[in-house]
Amino acid sequence: MSGSKPRYPLADFKVGVDNVIFSVDTDQNRLLVLLVMRQQEPYRDCWCLPGTLVRQGESLEDAAYRILAEKIRVKNLYLEQLYTFGEVGRDPREAPNSYGTRYLSVSYFALVRFPEAELIADRVSGIAWYPLKQVPQLAFDHNRILEYGHRRLCNKLEYSPVAFDVLPESFTLSDLYQLYATVLGENFSDYSNFRTKLLKLGFLSDTGEKVSKGAGRPASLYRFDAEAFAPFKNKPLVFI
Amino acid sequence: MSGSKPRYPLADFKVGVDNVIFSVDTDQNRLLVLLVMRQQEPYRDCWCLPGTLVRQGESLEDAAYRILAEKIRVKNLYLEQLYTFGEVGRDPREAPNSYGTRYLSVSYFALVRFPEAELIADRVSGIAWYPLKQVPQLAFDHNRILEYGHRRLCNKLEYSPVAFDVLPESFTLSDLYQLYATVLGENFSDYSNFRTKLLKLGFLSDTGEKVSKGAGRPASLYRFDAEAFAPFKNKPLVFI
DNA sequence: ACAAAAGTGTTGCTGGTACACCCATGT
DNA sequence: ACATGGGTGTACCAGCAACACTTTTGT
Numbered sequence: 001m002s003g004s005k006p007r008y009p010l011a012d013f014k015v016g017v018d019n020v021i022f023s024v025d026t027d028q029n030r031l032l033v034l035l036v037m038r039q040q041e042p043y044r045d046c047w048c049l050p051g052t053l054v055r056q057g058e059s060l061e062d063a064a065y066r067i068l069a070e071k072i073r074v075k076n077l078y079l080e081q082l083y084t085f086g087e088v089g090r091d092p093r094e095a096p097n098s099y100g101t102r103y104l105s106v107s108y109f110a111l112v113r114f115p116e117a118e119l120i121a122d123r124v125s126g127i128a129w130y131p132l133k134q135v136p137q138l139a140f141d142h143n144r145i146l147e148y149g150h151r152r153l154c155n156k157l158e159y160s161p162v163a164f165d166v167l168p169e170s171f172t173l174s175d176l177y178q179l180y181a182t183v184l185g186e187n188f189s190d191y192s193n194f195r196t197k198l199l200k201l202g203f204l205s206d207t208g209e210k211v212s213k214g215a216g217r218p219a220s221l222y223r224f225d226a227e228a229f230a231p232f233k234n235k236p237l238v239f240i
Numbered sequence: 241m242s243g244s245k246p247r248y249p250l251a252d253f254k255v256g257v258d259n260v261i262f263s264v265d266t267d268q269n270r271l272l273v274l275l276v277m278r279q280q281e282p283y284r285d286c287w288c289l290p291g292t293l294v295r296q297g298e299s300l301e302d303a304a305y306r307i308l309a310e311k312i313r314v315k316n317l318y319l320e321q322l323y324t325f326g327e328v329g330r331d332p333r334e335a336p337n338s339y340g341t342r343y344l345s346v347s348y349f350a351l352v353r354f355p356e357a358e359l360i361a362d363r364v365s366g367i368a369w370y371p372l373k374q375v376p377q378l379a380f381d382h383n384r385i386l387e388y389g390h391r392r393l394c395n396k397l398e399y400s401p402v403a404f405d406v407l408p409e410s411f412t413l414s415d416l417y418q419l420y421a422t423v424l425g426e427n428f429s430d431y432s433n434f435r436t437k438l439l440k441l442g443f444l445s446d447t448g449e450k451v452s453k454g455a456g457r458p459a460s461l462y463r464f465d466a467e468a469f470a471p472f473k474n475k476p477l478v479f480i
Numbered sequence: 481a482c483a484a485a486a487g488t489g490t491t492g493c494t495g496g497t498a499c500a501c502c503c504a505t506g507t
Numbered sequence: 508a509c510a511t512g513g514g515t516g517t518a519c520c521a522g523c524a525a526c527a528c529t530t531t532t533g534t
Contacts, residue, residue, distance in 0.1 A: 008295045008296070009295065009296050010254055010293045010294065010295055010296065011254075011255065011294050011295055011296045011297070011298065012252060012254070013252070013253040013254065013255050013294075013344070014251075014252070014253065015251065015253050015342075053250045054250065054251050054253075054326070054342075055248045055249065055250055055251055056248070056249050056250065056251045057251070057328055058251065058328070059326060059327045059328055060324065060326035060327075060344075081323060081324060083321060084300065084321060084324040084346050086255070086294070086346065087299045087300075088297055088298070088299055102255075102294075104253070104255060104300075104344075106324050106326065172513085173513085173514090174512080174513075189497090190496095190497065190499085191513095191514095192498095192499090192513095192514075192515075192516095193496070193497065193498080195513090195514070195515090196514095196515085196516095197495090197496085212504095212505070212506080212512095213512075214505095214506075214511075214512080215505065215506040215507070215510070215512070216505060216506075216510085216511040216512030216513065217503060217504035217505055217512060217513040217514075218504070218505065218512095218513080219512080219513055219514090220513085412486085413486085414485080414486075429523095429524085430523095430524065430525065430526085431486095431487095432486095432487075432488075432489090432525095432526085433523070433524065433525085435486090435487070435488090436487095436488085436489095436523095437522090437523085452485095452532070452533080453485075454484075454485080454532095455483065455484045455485065455532065455534070456483085456484040456485025456486065456531075456532055456533075457485055457486040457487075457530060457531035457532050458485090458486080458531075458532065459485080459486060459487090460486085460487090481534100482533105482534090483532105483533090483534085484531100484532085484533080484534105485530100485531085485532080485533100486529100486530075486531075486532090487528105487529080487530070488527105488529070488530090489526105489528075489529090490525105490526090490528095491524105491525090491526090491527105492523105492524090492525090493522105493523090493524085494521105494522090494523080495520105495521095495522090495523100496519105496520090496521080496522095497518105497519085497520085497521100498517105498518095498519085498520105499517085499518090499519100500516085500517085500518105501514105501515080501516075501517095502513105502514080502516095503512105503513075503514070503515090504511100504512095504513080504514095505510105505511085505512085505513095506509105506510090506511080506512105507508100507509090507510085507511105
Protein backbone atom coordinates (compact mmCIF):
# COMPACT_ATOMS: atom_id res chain seq x y z
CA MET A 1 0.00 0.00 0.00
CA SER A 2 2.97 2.27 -0.54
CA GLY A 3 4.85 3.87 -3.30
CA SER A 4 2.93 3.14 -6.52
CA LYS A 5 2.55 6.17 -8.76
CA PRO A 6 -0.98 6.61 -10.04
CA ARG A 7 0.22 6.44 -13.59
CA TYR A 8 -1.47 3.05 -13.80
CA PRO A 9 -5.18 3.31 -13.04
CA LEU A 10 -6.32 1.48 -9.94
CA ALA A 11 -9.09 -1.05 -10.04
CA ASP A 12 -12.39 -0.34 -8.31
CA PHE A 13 -13.91 -3.15 -6.36
CA LYS A 14 -17.12 -4.36 -4.91
CA VAL A 15 -16.42 -6.87 -2.22
CA GLY A 16 -18.53 -9.93 -1.68
CA VAL A 17 -18.53 -12.26 1.25
CA ASP A 18 -19.33 -15.92 0.65
CA ASN A 19 -19.87 -18.39 3.44
CA VAL A 20 -19.07 -22.07 3.40
CA ILE A 21 -21.38 -23.28 6.16
CA PHE A 22 -20.97 -26.86 7.26
CA SER A 23 -23.01 -29.00 9.59
CA VAL A 24 -23.22 -32.68 10.27
CA ASP A 25 -26.28 -34.86 10.44
CA THR A 26 -25.19 -37.33 13.09
CA ASP A 27 -28.19 -39.58 12.51
CA GLN A 28 -27.33 -40.18 8.92
CA ASN A 29 -23.62 -39.47 9.18
CA ARG A 30 -23.59 -36.96 6.43
CA LEU A 31 -21.55 -33.84 6.04
CA LEU A 32 -23.80 -31.01 4.87
CA VAL A 33 -23.24 -27.65 3.23
CA LEU A 34 -25.72 -24.84 3.14
CA LEU A 35 -26.64 -23.74 -0.36
CA VAL A 36 -29.07 -21.12 -1.57
CA MET A 37 -30.72 -20.56 -4.92
CA ARG A 38 -29.86 -17.33 -6.66
CA GLN A 39 -32.88 -15.18 -7.53
CA GLN A 40 -31.07 -12.68 -9.72
CA GLU A 41 -28.84 -12.60 -12.70
CA PRO A 42 -26.16 -13.60 -13.18
CA TYR A 43 -26.59 -17.31 -12.53
CA ARG A 44 -30.29 -16.93 -11.77
CA ASP A 45 -31.74 -20.21 -10.45
CA CYS A 46 -28.31 -21.62 -9.81
CA TRP A 47 -27.32 -22.95 -6.42
CA CYS A 48 -24.55 -21.04 -4.72
CA LEU A 49 -22.95 -20.39 -1.36
CA PRO A 50 -24.84 -17.90 0.77
CA GLY A 51 -23.17 -14.57 0.19
CA THR A 52 -23.68 -10.87 -0.01
CA LEU A 53 -21.95 -7.72 -1.07
CA VAL A 54 -20.39 -5.63 1.66
CA ARG A 55 -22.36 -2.50 2.49
CA GLN A 56 -21.19 0.93 3.52
CA GLY A 57 -20.01 1.03 7.10
CA GLU A 58 -19.94 -2.75 7.36
CA SER A 59 -16.86 -4.83 8.09
CA LEU A 60 -16.17 -8.08 6.29
CA GLU A 61 -17.03 -10.09 9.33
CA ASP A 62 -20.21 -8.10 9.89
CA ALA A 63 -21.27 -8.99 6.38
CA ALA A 64 -20.49 -12.65 6.97
CA TYR A 65 -22.61 -12.69 10.10
CA ARG A 66 -25.38 -10.78 8.35
CA ILE A 67 -25.98 -13.34 5.59
CA LEU A 68 -25.60 -16.13 8.05
CA ALA A 69 -28.32 -14.59 10.19
CA GLU A 70 -30.49 -14.03 7.13
CA LYS A 71 -30.38 -17.70 6.25
CA ILE A 72 -30.31 -19.62 9.51
CA ARG A 73 -31.01 -19.13 13.19
CA VAL A 74 -28.29 -20.69 15.32
CA LYS A 75 -27.34 -20.58 18.97
CA ASN A 76 -23.75 -21.53 18.50
CA LEU A 77 -21.34 -21.24 15.65
CA TYR A 78 -17.73 -21.21 14.65
CA LEU A 79 -16.66 -18.74 12.00
CA GLU A 80 -13.33 -17.82 10.51
CA GLN A 81 -12.01 -16.27 7.35
CA LEU A 82 -11.10 -18.70 4.61
CA TYR A 83 -9.54 -17.13 1.57
CA THR A 84 -9.87 -14.20 -0.77
CA PHE A 85 -10.49 -14.80 -4.45
CA GLY A 86 -9.73 -11.95 -6.74
CA GLU A 87 -8.81 -13.12 -10.21
CA VAL A 88 -9.78 -10.90 -13.08
CA GLY A 89 -13.01 -12.18 -14.60
CA ARG A 90 -14.17 -14.38 -11.74
CA ASP A 91 -17.53 -12.60 -11.80
CA PRO A 92 -19.45 -12.09 -15.06
CA ARG A 93 -20.63 -8.72 -13.81
CA GLU A 94 -17.14 -7.43 -14.46
CA ALA A 95 -16.97 -5.70 -17.82
CA PRO A 96 -15.29 -7.89 -20.41
CA ASN A 97 -12.41 -5.48 -20.89
CA SER A 98 -11.86 -5.63 -17.11
CA TYR A 99 -11.83 -1.86 -16.88
CA GLY A 100 -15.05 -1.65 -14.95
CA THR A 101 -15.73 -2.65 -11.40
CA ARG A 102 -14.07 -5.81 -10.17
CA TYR A 103 -15.76 -8.28 -7.83
CA LEU A 104 -13.72 -9.72 -5.03
CA SER A 105 -14.88 -12.56 -2.83
CA VAL A 106 -13.74 -12.90 0.74
CA SER A 107 -14.89 -16.32 1.84
CA TYR A 108 -15.70 -17.39 5.36
CA PHE A 109 -15.87 -20.83 6.83
CA ALA A 110 -18.58 -21.64 9.37
CA LEU A 111 -19.68 -24.60 11.43
CA VAL A 112 -23.13 -24.88 12.95
CA ARG A 113 -25.08 -27.53 14.79
CA PHE A 114 -27.46 -29.26 12.47
CA PRO A 115 -30.31 -29.97 14.88
CA GLU A 116 -30.22 -26.47 16.34
CA ALA A 117 -30.00 -24.65 13.02
CA GLU A 118 -33.33 -23.43 11.67
CA LEU A 119 -33.25 -22.55 8.02
CA ILE A 120 -35.01 -19.34 7.17
CA ALA A 121 -36.95 -19.78 3.97
CA ASP A 122 -38.13 -16.48 2.63
CA ARG A 123 -40.71 -18.20 0.40
CA VAL A 124 -38.96 -16.86 -2.68
CA SER A 125 -35.51 -18.29 -2.81
CA GLY A 126 -34.52 -21.89 -2.25
CA ILE A 127 -32.31 -22.90 0.60
CA ALA A 128 -31.08 -26.35 1.51
CA TRP A 129 -28.54 -28.47 3.29
CA TYR A 130 -26.73 -30.44 0.61
CA PRO A 131 -24.72 -33.55 1.37
CA LEU A 132 -21.23 -32.67 0.31
CA LYS A 133 -21.04 -35.56 -2.12
CA GLN A 134 -24.16 -34.41 -3.96
CA VAL A 135 -23.36 -30.76 -4.44
CA PRO A 136 -24.25 -29.70 -7.98
CA GLN A 137 -22.54 -27.21 -10.24
CA LEU A 138 -22.59 -23.89 -8.39
CA ALA A 139 -22.64 -20.29 -9.54
CA PHE A 140 -19.40 -18.32 -10.00
CA ASP A 141 -16.30 -20.08 -8.69
CA HIS A 142 -18.20 -21.38 -5.70
CA ASN A 143 -17.33 -25.02 -6.26
CA ARG A 144 -13.73 -24.02 -5.87
CA ILE A 145 -14.44 -22.04 -2.71
CA LEU A 146 -16.36 -24.97 -1.31
CA GLU A 147 -13.49 -27.31 -2.04
CA TYR A 148 -11.18 -24.93 -0.27
CA GLY A 149 -13.52 -24.86 2.70
CA HIS A 150 -13.64 -28.62 2.83
CA ARG A 151 -9.88 -28.85 2.96
CA ARG A 152 -9.88 -26.38 5.81
CA LEU A 153 -12.46 -28.43 7.66
CA CYS A 154 -10.36 -31.57 7.36
CA ASN A 155 -7.28 -29.80 8.68
CA LYS A 156 -9.10 -28.04 11.49
CA LEU A 157 -10.63 -31.29 12.68
CA GLU A 158 -7.23 -32.81 13.22
CA TYR A 159 -5.71 -30.20 15.44
CA SER A 160 -8.46 -28.14 16.97
CA PRO A 161 -11.69 -28.87 18.79
CA VAL A 162 -14.00 -27.59 16.07
CA ALA A 163 -15.79 -30.92 16.09
CA PHE A 164 -17.67 -29.74 19.14
CA ASP A 165 -19.03 -26.77 17.26
CA VAL A 166 -20.68 -29.05 14.71
CA LEU A 167 -21.88 -31.73 17.07
CA PRO A 168 -24.92 -31.17 19.26
CA GLU A 169 -24.34 -29.93 22.79
CA SER A 170 -24.20 -33.48 24.09
CA PHE A 171 -23.14 -36.40 21.98
CA THR A 172 -21.96 -39.96 22.19
CA LEU A 173 -18.42 -41.00 21.49
CA SER A 174 -19.63 -42.85 18.42
CA ASP A 175 -21.18 -39.64 17.15
CA LEU A 176 -17.79 -38.03 17.51
CA TYR A 177 -16.05 -40.97 15.92
CA GLN A 178 -18.50 -41.06 13.04
CA LEU A 179 -18.02 -37.35 12.49
CA TYR A 180 -14.30 -37.85 12.08
CA ALA A 181 -14.88 -40.88 9.92
CA THR A 182 -17.35 -39.15 7.57
CA VAL A 183 -15.20 -36.09 7.15
CA LEU A 184 -11.73 -37.61 7.15
CA GLY A 185 -12.70 -40.87 5.49
CA GLU A 186 -12.73 -44.32 7.04
CA ASN A 187 -9.79 -45.98 8.79
CA PHE A 188 -8.33 -42.84 10.28
CA SER A 189 -8.16 -44.64 13.61
CA ASP A 190 -9.41 -47.62 15.52
CA TYR A 191 -12.61 -46.86 17.43
CA SER A 192 -11.47 -48.12 20.79
CA ASN A 193 -8.15 -46.32 20.59
CA PHE A 194 -9.96 -43.16 19.60
CA ARG A 195 -12.14 -43.51 22.71
CA THR A 196 -9.27 -44.07 25.08
CA LYS A 197 -7.22 -41.25 23.68
CA LEU A 198 -9.96 -38.66 23.85
CA LEU A 199 -11.17 -39.67 27.28
CA LYS A 200 -7.66 -39.59 28.63
CA LEU A 201 -7.32 -35.99 27.50
CA GLY A 202 -9.97 -35.18 30.05
CA PHE A 203 -12.05 -32.46 28.43
CA LEU A 204 -15.05 -34.62 27.72
CA SER A 205 -17.35 -34.85 30.70
CA ASP A 206 -19.85 -37.64 31.05
CA THR A 207 -23.34 -36.25 31.55
CA GLY A 208 -24.57 -39.50 33.06
CA GLU A 209 -27.40 -39.67 30.54
CA LYS A 210 -27.60 -42.60 28.19
CA VAL A 211 -29.10 -42.91 24.77
CA SER A 212 -30.04 -45.98 22.73
CA LYS A 213 -29.54 -46.24 19.01
CA GLY A 214 -31.50 -49.31 17.93
CA ALA A 215 -30.19 -52.53 19.34
CA GLY A 216 -27.07 -52.67 21.45
CA ARG A 217 -25.89 -51.21 24.68
CA PRO A 218 -26.93 -47.59 25.25
CA ALA A 219 -24.19 -45.02 24.86
CA SER A 220 -23.17 -42.36 27.36
CA LEU A 221 -23.71 -38.76 26.40
CA TYR A 222 -20.68 -36.53 26.75
CA ARG A 223 -20.26 -32.81 26.78
CA PHE A 224 -17.26 -30.76 25.72
CA ASP A 225 -15.74 -29.01 28.70
CA ALA A 226 -14.17 -25.78 27.48
CA GLU A 227 -12.58 -25.12 30.88
CA ALA A 228 -10.76 -28.41 30.87
CA PHE A 229 -9.68 -27.85 27.31
CA ALA A 230 -8.09 -24.46 28.03
CA PRO A 231 -4.60 -25.85 28.81
CA PHE A 232 -4.49 -27.44 25.34
CA LYS A 233 -5.32 -24.17 23.63
CA ASN A 234 -2.61 -23.18 21.17
CA LYS A 235 -0.78 -26.43 21.84
CA PRO A 236 -0.14 -28.48 18.72
CA LEU A 237 -2.57 -31.13 19.91
CA VAL A 238 -3.49 -33.81 17.46
CA PHE A 239 -6.86 -35.47 17.74
CA ILE A 240 -6.64 -38.25 15.23
CA MET B 241 -23.03 -12.66 -3.20
CA SER B 242 -26.71 -13.46 -3.60
CA GLY B 243 -30.02 -12.10 -2.68
CA SER B 244 -29.41 -8.72 -1.03
CA LYS B 245 -31.65 -5.95 -2.31
CA PRO B 246 -29.74 -2.78 -3.14
CA ARG B 247 -31.77 -0.83 -0.63
CA TYR B 248 -28.62 -0.53 1.42
CA PRO B 249 -25.82 1.15 -0.49
CA LEU B 250 -22.81 -1.02 -1.20
CA ALA B 251 -19.35 0.01 -0.22
CA ASP B 252 -16.78 0.84 -2.89
CA PHE B 253 -13.32 -0.48 -2.35
CA LYS B 254 -9.76 0.00 -3.36
CA VAL B 255 -7.82 -3.15 -2.68
CA GLY B 256 -4.30 -3.12 -1.38
CA VAL B 257 -1.86 -5.97 -1.23
CA ASP B 258 0.65 -6.02 1.60
CA ASN B 259 3.51 -8.48 1.76
CA VAL B 260 5.11 -9.92 4.86
CA ILE B 261 8.47 -10.96 3.45
CA PHE B 262 10.69 -13.00 5.71
CA SER B 263 14.26 -14.13 5.33
CA VAL B 264 16.85 -15.52 7.68
CA ASP B 265 20.41 -14.42 8.12
CA THR B 266 22.04 -17.73 8.94
CA ASP B 267 25.33 -16.11 9.89
CA GLN B 268 23.80 -14.05 12.64
CA ASN B 269 20.81 -16.27 13.28
CA ARG B 270 18.30 -13.52 12.88
CA LEU B 271 14.84 -13.60 11.45
CA LEU B 272 14.35 -10.62 9.17
CA VAL B 273 11.37 -8.81 7.72
CA LEU B 274 11.46 -6.51 4.75
CA LEU B 275 10.22 -3.01 5.50
CA VAL B 276 10.00 0.06 3.32
CA MET B 277 9.67 3.72 4.15
CA ARG B 278 6.51 5.41 2.94
CA GLN B 279 7.10 8.41 0.72
CA GLN B 280 3.53 9.68 0.66
CA GLU B 281 0.81 10.65 3.02
CA PRO B 282 -0.70 9.15 4.98
CA TYR B 283 2.03 7.91 7.30
CA ARG B 284 4.75 9.64 5.29
CA ASP B 285 8.22 8.61 6.54
CA CYS B 286 6.81 5.71 8.48
CA TRP B 287 8.09 2.21 7.99
CA CYS B 288 5.56 -0.23 6.58
CA LEU B 289 5.22 -3.56 4.82
CA PRO B 290 5.86 -3.38 1.09
CA GLY B 291 2.47 -3.04 -0.52
CA THR B 292 0.58 -1.58 -3.40
CA LEU B 293 -2.93 -0.95 -4.62
CA VAL B 294 -4.32 -3.39 -7.15
CA ARG B 295 -4.46 -2.01 -10.67
CA GLN B 296 -6.97 -2.55 -13.41
CA GLY B 297 -6.62 -5.94 -15.02
CA GLU B 298 -4.33 -7.21 -12.30
CA SER B 299 -5.05 -10.13 -10.01
CA LEU B 300 -4.26 -10.06 -6.32
CA GLU B 301 -1.37 -12.39 -6.76
CA ASP B 302 -0.06 -10.39 -9.70
CA ALA B 303 -0.01 -7.36 -7.48
CA ALA B 304 1.80 -9.25 -4.74
CA TYR B 305 4.48 -10.37 -7.18
CA ARG B 306 4.73 -6.89 -8.64
CA ILE B 307 5.68 -5.13 -5.41
CA LEU B 308 7.96 -7.96 -4.51
CA ALA B 309 9.76 -7.57 -7.80
CA GLU B 310 9.91 -3.79 -7.32
CA LYS B 311 11.68 -4.18 -4.01
CA ILE B 312 13.93 -7.20 -4.33
CA ARG B 313 15.44 -9.44 -6.95
CA VAL B 314 15.16 -13.10 -5.99
CA LYS B 315 15.68 -16.38 -7.72
CA ASN B 316 13.50 -18.44 -5.49
CA LEU B 317 10.59 -17.65 -3.28
CA TYR B 318 7.63 -19.00 -1.48
CA LEU B 319 4.43 -16.97 -1.51
CA GLU B 320 0.96 -17.57 -0.21
CA GLN B 321 -2.04 -15.54 0.81
CA LEU B 322 -2.21 -14.66 4.45
CA TYR B 323 -5.37 -12.88 5.48
CA THR B 324 -7.70 -10.09 4.41
CA PHE B 325 -8.19 -7.10 6.66
CA GLY B 326 -11.26 -5.03 6.02
CA GLU B 327 -12.46 -3.27 9.12
CA VAL B 328 -14.09 0.08 8.67
CA GLY B 329 -11.55 2.80 9.35
CA ARG B 330 -8.38 0.73 9.04
CA ASP B 331 -7.03 3.26 6.53
CA PRO B 332 -7.11 6.99 7.25
CA ARG B 333 -7.82 7.65 3.58
CA GLU B 334 -11.32 6.43 4.19
CA ALA B 335 -13.66 9.35 4.76
CA PRO B 336 -14.51 9.70 8.44
CA ASN B 337 -18.21 9.06 7.85
CA SER B 338 -17.18 5.83 6.11
CA TYR B 339 -19.34 6.64 3.12
CA GLY B 340 -16.42 7.14 0.79
CA THR B 341 -14.09 4.56 -0.63
CA ARG B 342 -12.98 1.80 1.69
CA TYR B 343 -9.46 0.34 1.70
CA LEU B 344 -9.08 -3.38 1.97
CA SER B 345 -5.78 -5.12 2.52
CA VAL B 346 -5.13 -8.60 1.24
CA SER B 347 -1.90 -9.67 2.83
CA TYR B 348 0.59 -12.14 1.42
CA PHE B 349 3.27 -14.09 3.16
CA ALA B 350 6.61 -14.62 1.44
CA LEU B 351 9.90 -16.32 2.17
CA VAL B 352 13.08 -15.50 0.33
CA ARG B 353 16.72 -16.44 0.64
CA PHE B 354 18.65 -13.75 2.37
CA PRO B 355 21.98 -14.08 0.59
CA GLU B 356 20.35 -14.28 -2.83
CA ALA B 357 17.95 -11.39 -2.31
CA GLU B 358 19.15 -8.08 -3.68
CA LEU B 359 17.28 -5.11 -2.32
CA ILE B 360 16.34 -2.55 -4.91
CA ALA B 361 16.87 0.89 -3.47
CA ASP B 362 15.28 3.51 -5.69
CA ARG B 363 17.38 6.27 -4.08
CA VAL B 364 14.23 7.92 -2.78
CA SER B 365 12.54 5.59 -0.40
CA GLY B 366 14.15 3.62 2.38
CA ILE B 367 14.15 -0.14 2.35
CA ALA B 368 15.64 -2.51 4.89
CA TRP B 369 15.70 -5.93 6.42
CA TYR B 370 14.62 -5.51 10.02
CA PRO B 371 15.30 -8.11 12.67
CA LEU B 372 11.86 -9.14 13.84
CA LYS B 373 12.57 -8.19 17.43
CA GLN B 374 13.50 -4.65 16.43
CA VAL B 375 10.58 -3.77 14.21
CA PRO B 376 9.33 -0.27 15.04
CA GLN B 377 5.82 1.11 14.99
CA LEU B 378 4.53 0.62 11.45
CA ALA B 379 2.02 2.49 9.32
CA PHE B 380 -1.65 1.46 9.21
CA ASP B 381 -2.38 -1.86 10.94
CA HIS B 382 0.83 -3.34 9.62
CA ASN B 383 2.17 -4.42 12.99
CA ARG B 384 -0.89 -6.59 13.30
CA ILE B 385 -0.43 -8.01 9.82
CA LEU B 386 3.19 -8.73 10.59
CA GLU B 387 2.26 -10.52 13.79
CA TYR B 388 -0.21 -12.59 11.84
CA GLY B 389 2.49 -13.43 9.33
CA HIS B 390 4.88 -14.46 12.05
CA ARG B 391 2.35 -16.88 13.51
CA ARG B 392 1.89 -18.37 10.07
CA LEU B 393 5.61 -18.78 9.69
CA CYS B 394 5.88 -20.65 12.99
CA ASN B 395 3.07 -22.99 12.03
CA LYS B 396 4.33 -23.58 8.52
CA LEU B 397 7.80 -24.44 9.77
CA GLU B 398 6.44 -27.27 11.85
CA TYR B 399 4.57 -29.16 9.20
CA SER B 400 5.86 -28.15 5.83
CA PRO B 401 9.27 -27.82 4.24
CA VAL B 402 9.21 -24.05 3.92
CA ALA B 403 12.49 -23.88 5.78
CA PHE B 404 14.23 -24.77 2.53
CA ASP B 405 12.76 -21.73 0.83
CA VAL B 406 14.42 -19.43 3.36
CA LEU B 407 17.72 -21.23 3.66
CA PRO B 408 20.33 -20.95 0.94
CA GLU B 409 20.45 -23.65 -1.72
CA SER B 410 22.91 -25.67 0.31
CA PHE B 411 23.14 -25.45 4.06
CA THR B 412 24.51 -27.26 7.05
CA LEU B 413 22.35 -29.10 9.51
CA SER B 414 23.22 -26.54 12.15
CA ASP B 415 21.96 -23.82 9.85
CA LEU B 416 18.70 -25.69 9.65
CA TYR B 417 18.65 -26.27 13.37
CA GLN B 418 19.44 -22.64 14.12
CA LEU B 419 16.67 -21.55 11.79
CA TYR B 420 14.15 -23.56 13.74
CA ALA B 421 15.61 -22.37 16.99
CA THR B 422 15.53 -18.68 16.08
CA VAL B 423 11.98 -18.82 14.77
CA LEU B 424 10.42 -21.26 17.18
CA GLY B 425 12.47 -20.27 20.19
CA GLU B 426 15.12 -22.33 21.92
CA ASN B 427 14.63 -25.82 23.30
CA PHE B 428 12.23 -27.02 20.64
CA SER B 429 14.38 -30.12 20.28
CA ASP B 430 17.75 -31.61 21.04
CA TYR B 431 20.24 -30.99 18.25
CA SER B 432 21.36 -34.56 17.82
CA ASN B 433 17.82 -35.91 17.79
CA PHE B 434 16.88 -33.25 15.27
CA ARG B 435 19.76 -34.42 13.07
CA THR B 436 18.89 -38.06 13.22
CA LYS B 437 15.23 -37.50 12.58
CA LEU B 438 15.71 -35.30 9.54
CA LEU B 439 18.41 -37.45 8.00
CA LYS B 440 16.31 -40.55 8.46
CA LEU B 441 13.48 -38.95 6.48
CA GLY B 442 15.81 -39.07 3.53
CA PHE B 443 15.08 -35.92 1.59
CA LEU B 444 18.29 -34.16 2.52
CA SER B 445 21.13 -35.10 0.26
CA ASP B 446 24.73 -34.63 1.26
CA THR B 447 26.58 -32.58 -1.33
CA GLY B 448 29.94 -33.85 -0.14
CA GLU B 449 31.19 -30.33 0.36
CA LYS B 450 32.25 -29.19 3.78
CA VAL B 451 32.31 -25.78 5.34
CA SER B 452 34.06 -24.48 8.43
CA LYS B 453 32.55 -21.98 10.83
CA GLY B 454 35.36 -20.83 13.05
CA ALA B 455 36.84 -23.48 15.26
CA GLY B 456 35.44 -26.99 15.32
CA ARG B 457 34.88 -29.76 12.87
CA PRO B 458 33.69 -28.65 9.43
CA ALA B 459 30.04 -29.32 8.65
CA SER B 460 28.63 -31.10 5.63
CA LEU B 461 26.53 -29.11 3.24
CA TYR B 462 23.15 -30.58 2.44
CA ARG B 463 20.63 -29.87 -0.25
CA PHE B 464 16.86 -30.29 -0.11
CA ASP B 465 15.77 -33.01 -2.51
CA ALA B 466 12.27 -32.16 -3.72
CA GLU B 467 11.93 -35.50 -5.51
CA ALA B 468 12.59 -37.45 -2.34
CA PHE B 469 10.23 -35.24 -0.43
CA ALA B 470 7.31 -35.84 -2.80
CA PRO B 471 5.90 -38.84 -0.92
CA PHE B 472 5.57 -36.71 2.21
CA LYS B 473 3.63 -34.05 0.39
CA ASN B 474 0.21 -33.54 1.97
CA LYS B 475 1.08 -35.97 4.71
CA PRO B 476 0.76 -34.52 8.18
CA LEU B 477 4.49 -34.70 8.64
CA VAL B 478 5.87 -32.99 11.68
CA PHE B 479 9.39 -31.65 11.57
CA ILE B 480 9.94 -30.58 15.14
C1' DA C 481 46.86 -29.52 24.33
C1' DC C 482 42.51 -27.82 24.52
C1' DA C 483 38.28 -25.76 23.19
C1' DA C 484 34.71 -25.69 19.90
C1' DA C 485 31.67 -27.43 16.72
C1' DA C 486 30.00 -31.68 14.08
C1' DG C 487 28.38 -36.07 14.26
C1' DT C 488 27.28 -41.06 16.38
C1' DG C 489 25.38 -44.22 19.64
C1' DT C 490 22.69 -46.06 23.66
C1' DT C 491 19.00 -46.43 26.75
C1' DG C 492 14.56 -45.82 28.92
C1' DC C 493 10.13 -44.55 28.33
C1' DT C 494 5.74 -42.82 26.09
C1' DG C 495 2.22 -43.51 23.48
C1' DG C 496 0.13 -45.45 19.40
C1' DT C 497 -1.75 -49.90 16.94
C1' DA C 498 -3.98 -53.92 16.77
C1' DC C 499 -6.40 -56.73 18.62
C1' DA C 500 -9.24 -59.84 21.99
C1' DC C 501 -12.58 -59.57 25.12
C1' DC C 502 -16.59 -58.15 28.30
C1' DC C 503 -21.22 -55.46 28.85
C1' DA C 504 -25.97 -53.98 28.07
C1' DT C 505 -29.69 -53.68 25.28
C1' DG C 506 -33.43 -54.88 21.36
C1' DT C 507 -35.81 -58.58 18.93
C1' DA D 508 -30.54 -66.87 22.52
C1' DC D 509 -28.19 -64.02 19.73
C1' DA D 510 -27.16 -60.09 17.13
C1' DT D 511 -25.83 -55.36 17.70
C1' DG D 512 -23.50 -51.60 19.19
C1' DG D 513 -20.87 -49.69 23.54
C1' DG D 514 -16.95 -50.06 26.33
C1' DT D 515 -12.41 -52.13 28.65
C1' DG D 516 -7.88 -54.34 28.77
C1' DT D 517 -3.53 -55.96 27.10
C1' DA D 518 0.68 -56.76 24.64
C1' DC D 519 3.68 -55.32 21.22
C1' DC D 520 6.44 -52.00 18.86
C1' DA D 521 7.98 -47.40 16.79
C1' DG D 522 9.71 -43.38 17.86
C1' DC D 523 11.29 -39.83 20.74
C1' DA D 524 13.88 -37.43 24.72
C1' DA D 525 17.98 -37.34 27.23
C1' DC D 526 22.54 -37.68 27.46
C1' DA D 527 27.18 -39.79 26.96
C1' DC D 528 30.53 -40.22 23.72
C1' DT D 529 33.64 -39.79 19.45
C1' DT D 530 35.57 -37.07 15.55
C1' DT D 531 37.64 -33.18 13.28
C1' DT D 532 38.96 -28.82 13.07
C1' DG D 533 41.18 -23.86 14.80
C1' DT D 534 44.32 -21.62 18.03
